[in-house]
Amino acid sequence: MSPVIPASHGMAVPDRLHAVSVQIPTWQEVCAIALGDIKATQALKNGYPRSFVHKSIQVLAEAVQKEFLLLEEKLMLFSNLNAARACKAYMISATHGEQTGSSDSISVRSIGFGTADIPEYALQLPLLYAVVYPPKLSGTATLFWRLTGTGISSRQAGRCLQALDRIREVEETAQPTPSVSHSVYETIRARIASLIEYAPVSRRGPSKVSSKDVYLYPSGMSAIYHAHHMLLNWRGAESVVVGFTYELTIKTMEAFGPSYRFFSAGTEAEIDELESYLDDRFLQGVKIQAVWCECPSNPLLRTVNMVRLRELADKYDFVIVVDDTIGNFANVDVLGVADVIITSLTKAFNGFADVLAGSMVLNPNSRYYSKLQAIINASYINDLHVDDARQLENNSRNFLQRATRMNETANYLMDQISPYVSIPSSIVSKVYYPKLCWSADNYHARMRPATEEFTPGYGGMFTIEFVAVQVAMEFLNSLQLHKGPSIGADVTLALPYVQMVFQKDKEWAESHGIKETIVRISVGLEDKEELLDCLLRALESANKCKSRI
Structure with a gap:
């Protein structure tokens, strides 16, 4: 064209x-x-959905405010109760210098769009969770939205707007709402698994990536956020970024801790420096939890020596996380070096700039596989809205x-x-x-x-x-x-x-x-x-x- x-x-x-x-x-x-x-x-x-709230989401938020007489307050909408609670916690204790609020000034309200005769799931509409806060905290809430990518999508908002006549507040549930079940999710997961196993660059372990190793998220940033928290729940230690990684990855580590080190160029000299650092920490009895890198990096298209990183990971006992978004599934194979693969499906995989989505893949041959899988499975909720999933599946064919x-x-x-x-x-x-x-x-x-x-x-x-x-x-x-x-x-x-x-x-x-x-x-x-x-x-x-x- x-x-x-x-x-x-x-x-x-x-x-x-x-x-x-x-x-x-x-x-x-x-x-x-x-x-x-x-x-x-x-x-x-x-605008880009994590930086610009889509018009349909704005209209839905205004409708919720009006329905529940919240006109003097602001709110942010999520489809996952865990994300809503995390947003509230962040607004109470934000570390980026934004304004913070007290626990009693911020509330989480559960919003439904079904009736006794037509439950939400029949409409493919899980409950929404509105985090309600005073206007002075808008900047802090917006940063959480950007850093985590966990907000609702424009397609989900559009579907909710069609059901406004059934809007109601429901009692906050103790457990997060389960995902809408649809075969399209399995189709996408299987497609990603097949692409990762396609034409490998070298021999691997005995296990192949399957659909159960692929976790879908409502954005690439959400996949990064959840991978970071998975590692915090595993080891709760320092992370290292090697090679210039997308700036929000770094800001996510700053916001949700505990600490990180940054080797921006990813040259052999910097990997030498990293090795000396790891050796010093090892002698002190301290381990890092992960090294993050891209293949290649944004925006300078550099690729670090991942073979060396893998050798260091095996020697010093840490996880390698690789973001392969720019190289993409078709061109690069990072499974031989990565324990965890992060991809923004919004980009080349979707290919038509009309779906926000992300994935995290666990390497089944990683020494950390069972532990990381158990941590993810204990709390994982598929927040990729079904309408977005359908479009993603169609576009990625x-x-x-x-x-x-x-x-x-x-x-x-x-x-x-x-x-x-x-x-x-x-x-x-x-x-x-x-x-x-x-x-x-x-x-x-x-x-x-x-x-x-x-x-x-x-x-x-x-x-x-x-x-x-x-x-x-x-x-x-x-x-x-x-x-x-x-x-x-x-x-x-x-x-x-x-x-x-x-x-x-x-x-x-x-x-x-x-x-x-x-x-x-x-x-x-x-x-x-x-x-x-x-x-x-x-x-x-x-x-x-x-x-x-």
Whole structure:
């Protein structure tokens, strides 16, 4: 398909009711939104679901407030009683400097939409749990929503809005509401298990991943949050992040403790430093609980030496958690090194930017498997709403075909654009892409072998670093493609990553090699030559800009 005319500012991208991205056409508008400018944020009609509350969820919350006379208070909706209670606990003892409240100022109300004749489960509507709090705590509640990804989805809100005539408050139950039962969940779990076992890079243990090893969540962030708590319940010790991992992973560890260490580049020298640290701790009789990494990392597409990490894990007795979202199931096989695999299913697996979902997979050959499985099974509730699951299952049927297209397109574009770095006085200072990175051998070690059905590649994302902010700004502003958050969609998405994610922490980001002049690009299913033409025209505009400064 050809690149479409981009949507206007603030509109959903793609143009779908449950889209997870939003068009932010200019560098200046991205900065204004990241800084919380009221005019800029009010112009948004959509946004990434953990950062922007979908209109249907807003309408449902307002209806609950009105029905139960809570107009002087604010509320946040969850489909899991455990999540609602965790939200209340966080608001009482938040550690990020937000305002906190007292236990009696925050309540959890149970909301039903069924009747004696038509129970909730017949309508595929589990109970909702409203955390009710004073307006001054809105910032704290919003941060919990972002850090945990456990809030209700727009599809679930839409279904509840259809049942408002049956809304009622019910007595808070002692146990969380069980999940709606539907065969679609097993279909998704089995599909993920099959993909993880597809074309392995090396021999493994005797057990294969099965559907019972796959746990579904309402977002990738929810999978991270629950994996972190699983490890806290297992060992309750320090975690380590190696290689630049998504900033919210780090913030989740900060928020829910107990502590973490950060080795941002993931180089061999840093792994040497990590080994010395682990040895010192071991001599003191102290163990860490886990090392977290990505394959590859966001946004610089680096891949750490996971073989070395695995050796350290076996020696010093800790868990390896790998987020394979960017490499994705099709291209990389991390089961030989990971005890736990985290994936944002929102991205390439779903592929159409209209479902928020995540998964956690336990490696059945891990020495920690039985203990971790027991911890998860004791409290696990499937909060992925059934309507989201249906859409996810439908969208992911052609995952391998889409992955092929995105691999080919990104590789073609990088082959054409990467030479810009070596041009004298070039406006492009660096390009980041797995095969062009210093860590390419580490990525290749995890790349699946080719089969008749699929040839693995380097994923659909790359990042361009420019020589100056004004040049990067001109490139983005003149780029005639969709510009907004998320990756792995069927439409190409460009984002000035630091301006959106680290607007208030630019110095910290740059100290870890993440410069504010980068533009991250996630390719879609558009024609690769037409995409190249769009990029070249934007580069030409940026080059003219450089000549004027």
